[in-house]
Amino acid sequence: MSQLIKLNDNVAHIAENEWAVVQLPPSLVEARKQAGKVVLFKLTGEKTVSEEQLSGTVIPESGKVIVPLSVFIARKTQLQSRINAGEIGVWVDTHEVLADLALHQADLNQLPIIAVHVERFADGRNFTLGVLLRTRYGFKNELRAIGDVLRDQLFFLKRSGFNSYLIRADRNAEEAMLSLKDFSAPYQGAVDEPRPAFVRYNRTA
Amino acid sequence: MYKYDEIDQRLVDERVAQYRDQTRRYLAGELSEEEFRPLRLQNGLYIQRHAPMLRIAVPYGMLSSKQLHKLADITHKYDRNYGHFSTRQNLQLNWPKLEEIPDILAELATVEMHAIQTSGNCIRNITTDQFAGVAPDEVVDPRAMAEVMRQWSTFHPEFALLPRKFKIAVSGTKEDRAVVQMHDVGMEFYLDGNKKVAIKVWVGGGLGRTPILGAVIREHLEWQHALTYCEAIIRVYNLHGRRDNSYKARIKILVKALGIDEFRSQVEAEWAHLKDAPNTITEAELARVAKHFEAMPYAALPAHDASFDAAIASNPAFANWAKRSLHAHKTAGYRAVTLSLKPHGKAPGDATSEQMHVVADLAEQYSFGELRVSHEQNLILADVKLSDLFAVWEKARANGLATPNIGLLTDIICCPGGDFCSLANAKSIPIAEAIQMQFDNLDYLHDIGDIELNISGCMNACGHHHIGHIGILGVDKDGSEWYQVSIGGSQGNNASIGSVIGPSFSAEEMPAVVQKLIDVYIKERTPEELFIDTARRLGVAPFKAYVYAKDEVVA
Structure with missing residues (x-):
């Protein structure tokens, strides 16, 4: 069974996964992408991915693929016709900077899908990245959570603008879907419902 | 104090169901230890030396008599007949059973209580001055805003898994009693030049391994923007706070690494997008919540009471207690009373089930059915008539709640x-x-x-x-x-x-x-x-x- 949950008009269903995720080849140097060092990367311009990794990434010749942000940026010219054909999506890691994506892809809505990869479910940066993609960058297409995606984060992912969730392979996606409805009347405004409870409801009674 | 409406009640009821299912999945082996950990922590459940420890939220330290009676019953039924009041104005149970936590939560929900976000890497219980609403030096009663912020922070989706815990304190007095400079965010309410409520915002304070006093990130913030401004601060922190080393993950480390000026400019850049967003607090919402914190129906009393003065003059033990335990009140003829949870030779902050019932009764009879928990780990009756103080003292003393040591060396x-x-x-x-x-x-x-x-x-x-x-x-x-x-x-x-x-x-x-x-x-x-x-x-x-x-x- 597919591990993919999709949300259409607030109705969740299990869907076939049409998109293959392209991975970077393993780096020979130790990966330095821990959180917090991002600030440093930004200040120093230090790259997190090597040239060898970028050129060595294998992108399937055909079909719908989601490529790493760094590869998308480095090899955009080569991918342009497939981008135009709607066959290319982009995935970002939680330490990556969305401004880099926007800088190289002025119209994000040319991408049918953006995915945010979370290495450990306890890393809550994906929520902010979702919020920013929806509210700051105006991304309207499919926003997918990939990686260590578990049932108990789904409600927050939904509220942060994600409408597609690839549940970790060893978990039951059908059951996970239930948690999208954990709370029926949340207090604060968020992406899925920008109005807070005090605006949505007449609470003066 | 704040009373739940249908929206509030539904949320805590749904929380009980959610946590019951999470516990079931954990016990059934469907959730690993590591996966269950943040879930139980965000529900205040630690795994401790002897048994789990459950931390129950007491939002900004306020309790009703009914709630305290319920807490007493819970400590009797599910624990060893006592609870521990903490420096975050919460109540901790030391001996609950993991399997029974959902039942405890269900009981708490019947009195508008919960354990949401009392631990874990999220926005924690918002604390304030234990004398809020009655302190003579109060400029702005911060409780309505604390409640508005409590609701906003509850299950805030973007900030569900921060780099580390996040503590907010609010204060509205001339003399700060909420330790706002020691919090991740401290909000000091004041009246600005136009007599409008404004907030001085502190950021990056904290104790722990690296104690730092907070820095002022904004001198003047209109109250309407309290939530969106916090969102800007916490968003910058969520993205850039360290996640590789939990000892260096608090916001204070980020603020120190960037410098307050750079941190401020990043926050202000973020806030430029968030300002006036729908989470901006409306006049109507603040008024709705503030209604719950209106002044009590005080009697018109003279500033002095003959029976009280006589008791002070004739009873040295009472006089000693009064000297330490009474606090000035906005309203003539009333005092706030601190009941000591620090009898010599007992664990500071502990109260037995019986003591909780006694305090709940005292509050019911003498203090409009409400009480507060202080961050110094004592209990406060905020609105007692001078003429009732002797009776309060006698009953408190008979129950080990009147050690005259408030503010002294043994009030540890x-x-x-x-x-x-x-x-x-x-x-x-x-x-x-x-x-x-x-x-x-x-x-x-x-x-x-x-x-x-x-x-x-x-x-x-x-x-x-x-x-x-x-x-x-x-x-x-x-x-x-x-x-x-x-x-x-x-x-x-x-x-x-x-x-x-x-x-x-x-x-x-x-x-x-x-x-x-x-x-x-x-x-x-x-x-x-x-x-x-x-x-x-x-x-x-x-x-x-x-x-x-x-x-x-x-x-």
């Missing part, structure tokens, strides 16, 4: 420590008890005067040792328990972080060490000086010299 702030907490390096409760017994003389305590002694069993600083006039920190040296002593810390407007006096001591040495610190103070003080004043004037040196002086050999 103390975390649960190594007896209960799996994070602790050392025990803290036995140290507190030993010090209380060393100074078990009320006349002497009164002579020493106002002083704050705070004890933490580890770097996490739940006992706020950095801001104690005397601070004691449990440390681990080669597997045994030692205690590091600092002096000169302080809460309040003039907050400061204490200085360590020197090498640490064994548990047995601690009462004598504190005794020596007090001896130096008694010897050196000027007539008007409190311990903290003398410590600030003289610095560490004379205290250190006396404490570490080699005992003279008696010939």
Whole structure:
């Protein structure tokens, strides 16, 4: 069974996964992408991915693929016709900077899908990245959570603008879907419902 | 105080169902230990030395009689007949069973209570002044805003899994009693030049391993923007706070790394997008919530009461208690009363089920059915008539709640420590008890005067040792328990972080060490000086010299 949950008009269903995720080849140097060092990367311009990794990434010749942000940026010219054909999506890691994506892809809505990869479910940066993609960058297409995606984060992912969730392979996606409805009347405004409870409801009674 | 409407009630009911299912999946092996951990933590459940510890939220320290009765019943039914009031104004149970937590939550939900976000890497319980609403020096009652912020922070989706815990305090008085400078975000409410409520916002304060006083990120914020401005701050923190090392993951480390000016400019850039977004607080919403915190229906009373004055004159024990335990009130003829949870030789902050019932009854009978928990771990009846104080005292005294030591040396702030907490390096409760017994003389305590002694069993600083006039920190040296002593810390407007006096001591040495610190103070003080004043004037040196002086050999 597919591990993919999709949300259409607030109705969740299990869907076939049409998109293959392209991975970077393993780096020979130790990966330095821990959180917090991002600030440093930004200040120093230090790259997190090597040239060898970028050129060595294998992108399937055909079909719908989601490529790493760094590869998308480095090899955009080569991918342009497939981008135009709607066959290319982009995935970002939680330490990556969305401004880099926007800088190289002025119209994000040319991408049918953006995915945010979370290495450990306890890393809550994906929520902010979702919020920013929806509210700051105006991304309207499919926003997918990939990686260590578990049932108990789904409600927050939904509220942060994600409408597609690839549940970790060893978990039951059908059951996970239930948690999208954990709370029926949340207090604060968020992406899925920008109005807070005090605006949505007449609470003066 | 705030009463739930249907929206609030539905949320806590749905929370009970959600947590019941999470517990079921954990017990069935469908959730790993690691996966369950943040879920149970965000519900205040720690796995401790003997049993899980459950931390129940007491939002900004306010409780009704009905709620306290329920807490008493819960500690009786599910625990060992007592609970521990914490420095975050919450209540902790030391012996609940993991499988019974969902039932405890269901019982709490019947009295509009929960354990949401009392732990974990999320926005925690928002704390404030225990005398909010009645303090004569209050400029703005911060409770309505604290409640608005409580609702906003509850299950905030973007901030569900922050790099580390996030604590907010609010205050609206001239003399800060909420320690706003020691919080991740501190909000100081005041009236601006146009007589409008405004907020001075502090960021990046905190205790723990790296104690730092917060910096002012914004001098003037209109109250309507409290939520969106916090969102901007926490968003910058969520993206850039360190996640590779939990000891360096608090916002204070980020603020320090970037510098307050750079941090501010990033926050302001973010806020430029968020300002006036739908989470901007409306007049109507603040008014709706503020209705719950309107002044009590006070009687019109004279400023003096003959029966009270007579009792003070004729009963020295009552007079002693009144001197320490009563606090000025906005309204003539009323006082706020602190009930001491610090009887000498008992764990500070602990209350038995019976004591909770007694306090709930006292609140019902004499204080409009409400009470507060202070971050000094005592209970407060905020609205008692002068003419009722003697009756309150008698009943409190009969139940071990009237030790006249509020603000004195034995009113010790103390975390649960190594007896209960799996994070602790050392025990803290036995140290507190030993010090209380060393100074078990009320006349002497009164002579020493106002002083704050705070004890933490580890770097996490739940006992706020950095801001104690005397601070004691449990440390681990080669597997045994030692205690590091600092002096000169302080809460309040003039907050400061204490200085360590020197090498640490064994548990047995601690009462004598504190005794020596007090001896130096008694010897050196000027007539008007409190311990903290003398410590600030003289610095560490004379205290250190006396404490570490080699005992003279008696010939």
